Amino acid sequence: MAAPVTIPYARYSIESAQWWIGRALSALVARAGIKASDIDGLCVSSFTMGTDSGIGLTQHFGLCVRWLDTIPLGGASAIAALRKAARAVQAHDADIVACVAGDTNHVDSFRLTLENFSRFNQDAVYPYGAGGANASFALIARNYMRTYGVTREDVGRIAVAQRANALRNPHALMKTPLTIEQYLAARPISDPIHLFDCVMPCAGAEAFLVMRDETAASLGLPAARLLSTIERHNAFADDPMQVRGGWAMDVGELYAMAGVKPDDLDIVQTYDDYPVITMMQFEDLGFCNKGEGAAFVRQHDLTVDGDFPHNTSGGQLSAGQAGAAGAYLGLVEGLRQVLGEAGPTQVKDAKLGLASGFGMINYDRGLASGAVIFAGPAR
Amino acid sequence: MLQRCVACGAFAYPAREACPACLSGSLAFVDAPRRGALLAETTARVPSDVYFRERAPWRIGLVKMDCGPTMVAHLHADCVEGAPVLVSFQLDKGGQAVAFARPEGETPNMADDRQWREMTADPKFRxxxxxxxxxxxxxxxxxxxxxxxxxxxxxxxxxxxxxxxxxxxxxxxxxxxxxxxxxxxxxxxxxxxxxxxxxxxxxxxxxxxxxxxxxxxxxxxxxxxxxxxxxxxxxxxxxxxxxxxxxxxxxxxxxxxxxxxxxxxxxxxxxxxxxxxxxxxxxxxxxxxxxxxxxxxxxxxxxxxxxxxxxxxxxxxxxxxxxxxxxxxxxxxxxxxxxxxxxxxxxxxxxxxxxxxxxxxxxxxxxxxx
The missing domain is CATH 3.40.50.720 (NAD(P)-binding Rossmann-like Domain)
Structure with missing residues (x-):
């Protein structure tokens, strides 16, 4: 994995999703020092491309590829894209795959995405107060917090630490400090979800390239190695409410394949559409046991300089959620970290990273989950 | 009315084209037992839709039906987390059938509930x-x-x-x-x-x-x-x-x-x-x-x-x-x-x-x- 790029986010954009994806492709080519015609595989994710899919984009951007995919997995899109792209280059179906996610945010885009998200959602969620993801995750959060005795202050530690990280990231949409007092005093959105539990929808794009080691070497490109990855959908369907994600099903394989332990990781980037979901990931990804997430965040410093550097660019909570690019944000930042290219958010000596994804609250729970462990050239 | 699989008897919700328990394509709408338990609730205070925005705060919850499925439902104000509820489909203002959960027993002035009155046209006070x-x-x-x-x-x-x-x-x-x-x-x-x-x-x-x-x-x-x-x-x-x-x-x-x-x-x-x-x-x-x-x-x-x-x-x-x-x-x-x-x-x-x-x-x- 090479050439992680982020097109700086904007709260609202009059441009189309295709414009943002185009900027990301352009940045990939420039960053990698290759020609657009060297890209022979393309994988895209977007909520706001209208009727376009990957195939339309090949002609739009003048790309001639021999491997193509469009991944509509929301917050799990980046992990899924990486997995597929890695298999493609491993099998020599392609040599250089561009993995891109980008979305625009017009004034009414977010509401339209909510309204038209999925059939179950249209049928059995949207007509119930139209609270969107906030209301759906509020139900999950309330049940989780009650079941495991988690307080808002516990959850707030995650949001507060990410804001501290975001203040180092010049492209983060949130630019003012956040204290735990401010977090607790925020207005309620859908109890127990309050303002600073919510991401800011915005426009933006994220991308990286996937290629074999020798391709990267021949291009002289610094690259991170993929050590292991897992993906799971509609896990634990019999749990009446979601208290764990699909990671819990495959986490043993994730570490065994990589040959590392959770303690070995230098940086962790979780999918933080709500901090309570991040807390769930700390448990399901093996950093602590189920029900110990609150204690874990009390015992650790999650900032760039802390003992558990987490969502170092500020995450979606503080950098913004650019639609499907939100899935890529953690992985792209993680790649920058292990490549030593993270600049103001760089964690010292970061060599080994984990990024996770979570997506598609089709009805009452997030269905898609995935995770990846990767290593920088220094390891 | 919920879908029930003709082949294996499992209830399904939301409506779908195949049984999630056995993949049979025969799903019939039948009168389903209306009892369930309220698992969790939330109050939407800033809905994205103009109708609900004007009526916020709006209370909804997730109900585990005794017959199997979980349902997002509008809540009567007297519903309590963890307690039994009765779910019925009501026609909302848009004419859509939506699940509404009420407490299992009668409560005082039950029919005067604000969210319930949005679903009905009760002549009282009108x-x-x-x-x-x-x-x-x-x-x-x-x-x-x-x-x-x-x-x-x-x-x-x-x-x-x-x-x-x-x-x-x-x-x-x-x-x-x-x-x-x-x-x-x-x-x-x-x-x-x-x-x-x-x-x-x-x-x-x-x-x-x-x-x-x-x-x-x-x-x-x-x-x-x-x-x-x-x-x-x-x-x-x-x-x-x-x-x-x-x-x-x-x-x-x-x-x-x-x-x-x-x-x-x-x-x-x-x-x-x-x-x-x-x-x-x-x-x-x-x-x-x-x-x-x-x-x-x-x-x-x-x-x-x-x-x-x-x-x-x-x-x-x-x-x-x-x-x-x-x-x-x-x-x-x-x-x-x-x-x-x-x-x-x-x-x-x-x-x-x-x-x-x-x-x-x-x-x-x-x-x-x-």
Missing amino acids: RVLVTNGRSLIGQEAVAALKAAGAKTVFVGVAEPWRPFAGEQLLRGQQGIEVVTLDAADEKSATDLAADIGGKVDILVNTTEYVRPGGLLDRRGTSIARDEIDQAYLGFINLAQAFGPAMRMRGADGANSSAAWVNILSVHALANWPAFGAYSASQAACLSLSHCLRAELRPGGVKVLNLFTGPVDNEWFQTVPPPKVAPRAVAQAIVSGLRGGLEEMYVGDVAEEIRQRLAANPKAVERELDK
Whole structure:
């Protein structure tokens, strides 16, 4: 994995999703020092491309590829894209795959995405107060917090630490400090979800390239190695409410394949559409046991300089959620970290990273989950 | 009603095309046990949709049904997390069937719940116009609506100087106002709407014009013309006079308009040759009611059609029982409004025709020819 790029986010954009994806492709080519015609595989994710899919984009951007995919997995899109792209280059179906996610945010885009998200959602969620993801995750959060005795202050530690990280990231949409007092005093959105539990929808794009080691070497490109990855959908369907994600099903394989332990990781980037979901990931990804997430965040410093550097660019909570690019944000930042290219958010000596994804609250729970462990050239 | 797999018996929700337990394609909608437990609740305070934004905070929850599925549901204010609830599908203001959870037992003033009243058209606290106070059904409707807590019942009477049976039940009563209305007269309808159109929350169209006979035993079109004038054109006059203001007032604070009720013969659905031309006029009204429902929907105003068999009044003297008591029709109006329904069948004849039409419509046509 090479050439992680982020097109700086904007709260609202009059441009189309295709414009943002185009900027990301352009940045990939420039960053990698290759020609657009060297890209022979393309994988895209977007909520706001209208009727376009990957195939339309090949002609739009003048790309001639021999491997193509469009991944509509929301917050799990980046992990899924990486997995597929890695298999493609491993099998020599392609040599250089561009993995891109980008979305625009017009004034009414977010509401339209909510309204038209999925059939179950249209049928059995949207007509119930139209609270969107906030209301759906509020139900999950309330049940989780009650079941495991988690307080808002516990959850707030995650949001507060990410804001501290975001203040180092010049492209983060949130630019003012956040204290735990401010977090607790925020207005309620859908109890127990309050303002600073919510991401800011915005426009933006994220991308990286996937290629074999020798391709990267021949291009002289610094690259991170993929050590292991897992993906799971509609896990634990019999749990009446979601208290764990699909990671819990495959986490043993994730570490065994990589040959590392959770303690070995230098940086962790979780999918933080709500901090309570991040807390769930700390448990399901093996950093602590189920029900110990609150204690874990009390015992650790999650900032760039802390003992558990987490969502170092500020995450979606503080950098913004650019639609499907939100899935890529953690992985792209993680790649920058292990490549030593993270600049103001760089964690010292970061060599080994984990990024996770979570997506598609089709009805009452997030269905898609995935995770990846990767290593920088220094390891 | 939930889907249930014909092959393995599992219940499924939301509606789908294959059973999530065994992948069978045979999923039938059946009456499902209504009991469940409230797993978690939330209060949406900043909804993205303008309708809910105006009504926020709005409380919803996730209910684990005893029969299996979990359902997102609107919550009655008395629902408590962890406690049993009863779930029913209600028609919301957009006409969509949505799950609503109520506490299992009765609680004080249960029907006055704010979110529940959004799903229904309960006459309590509302102002109602009953369009024809000369008919038995009209008079019974006035009494039933008053008893159900309607604030004011306006009752239309054509040529009010002419005395009529039951007049003393309407005049001089607290909360009942007799108004001049001849629905078949466009000017009469318009004049009344100019006077009280902005105060009608529920309109109950009790226009009644029943004459026996079909085609061949009548001469000319004069009776048919009367039937059309009174029932069909009368409906149009009422709709044009009162409909626009009702549609505009669907979200008019606490005193918003809520529903339009039509009382139709069940023979609107299947012609009864003994009253063949009357049946046809009722079919025309039924068709028009669907148009009205669609046109009132943007304002969140429901249209409730009550289908009745022959009513126990002078125009059906020659028809043998069973007949529908006018009081039963009146009670059905109230219960239909309280339930927020779009359709009700009142009495044994109407219910039988409903069932038989679903089973074998050609047989109904053949057998009504007696």
